[in-house]
Amino acid sequence: MNADRIAQFEKMAAADPSNEMAHFSLGNAYLQTGRFAEAAQSLERCIAINADMSKAYQLAGEAMIKAGWEDKAVAMLEKGFAVAAGKGDRLPQQAMGKLLESIGRKAPLMAEEAETAERLREAGAFVCRRTGRPGTKMASPPLRGPVGSWIAENISQETWRQWIGQGTKVINELRLDFTRDRDQEMYEQHMREYLGIDEEVLREIAGGK
Numbered sequence: 621m622n623a624d625r626i627a628q629f630e631k632m633a634a635a636d637p638s639n640e641m642a643h644f645s646l647g648n649a650y651l652q653t654g655r656f657a658e659a660a661q662s663l664e665r666c667i668a669i670n671a672d673m674s675k676a677y678q679l680a681g682e683a684m685i686k687a688g689w690e691d692k693a694v695a696m697l698e699k700g701f702a703v704a705a706g707k708g709d710r711l712p713q714q715a716m717g718k719l720l721e722s723i724g725r726k727a728p729l730m731a732e733e734a735e736t737a738e739r740l741r742e743a744g745a746f747v748c749r750r751t752g753r754p755g756t757k758m759a760s761p762p763l764r765g766p767v768g769s770w771i772a773e774n775i776s777q778e779t780w781r782q783w784i785g786q787g788t789k790v791i792n793e794l795r796l797d798f799t800r801d802r803d804q805e806m807y808e809q810h811m812r813e814y815l816g817i818d819e820e821v822l823r824e825i826a827g828g829k
Contacts, residue, residue: 622653628806632793633662640669641786641814642793644676648813651683659683660692672751674704674712675816681719690723701728707752711820748776750816755779767817770825775815783814 626649632642647662663680666673677700684693697716704713705728717727746757755776761768762780771780790796790810796803812818817825 622649625649626653628794632790633665635793636789637665638669639786639789639793640666640673641790641810643669644673644679645810645813647676647683648679651679651686656683656687660687660689664696672703672707674700674707674709675813675818676700677703678712678715678719681716685719685723693723694720694725697725698728707749708747709749709752709816711818712816746776748779749774750779750814751776766825767812767822770817770821771815779815783811786814787811 626646629642629646629649632639633646636642643662643666647659647666650656650659650662660680660683663676663683666676667680670676677696681693681697681700684690684696697720701713701716701720704710704716720727745754747753748755753776755778758772758775758777758780761772763771787807787810790807794803794806796807798804798807812822
């Protein structure tokens with residue numbers, strides 16, 4: 621399964637080098653299979669395209685540590701920590717702090733940046749959890765079930781529309797057929813990765829049922 625997924629993501633990244641999620645998914649797959657140097661390189665490509673993706677910094681830093689590139693990891697994690705703090709993206713921020721501590725470094729103090737998104741929320745703005753920027757709140761969940769409810773509460777309409785465009789690329793480039801359960805799950809996995817719904821968020825969603 622991992623070999624198949626890697627081959628698919630390699631094909632996507634080669635077909636569209638500007639596809640941030642192709643590089644992110646490929647880097648994540650490499651990381652899970654112990655190909656740490658390749659994981660770091662793919663995730664760096666993702667960040668070069670989208671410098672606001674907190675989770676990509678986290679995984680890139682983890683891959684660099686496991687590849688033995690501690691100096692590169694520190695630079696990556698410190699930058700990613702600042703990005704996550706500015707967005708109010710708490711889970712990746714905390715994870716990057718722990719990764720820095722694991723190699724004897726201290727997480728940066730980012731109190732001012734970490735409060736930016738919270739101040740916007742307190743002022744009545746809807747702040748997208750993925751981007752950390754003000755946006756338009758959805759009128760209703762775009763999907764059924766608890767994940768759909770979480771998306772409506774945390775993801776802006778603008779970010780959701782961007783995912784629809786990205787999701788169309790996923791369908792076309794991987795030639796997904798939604799009559800097959802495996803293809804449906806692959807599409808949903810890409811959606812979760814794009815929106816930042818990782819395992820920690822899924823646990824948060826499950827706990828909020």
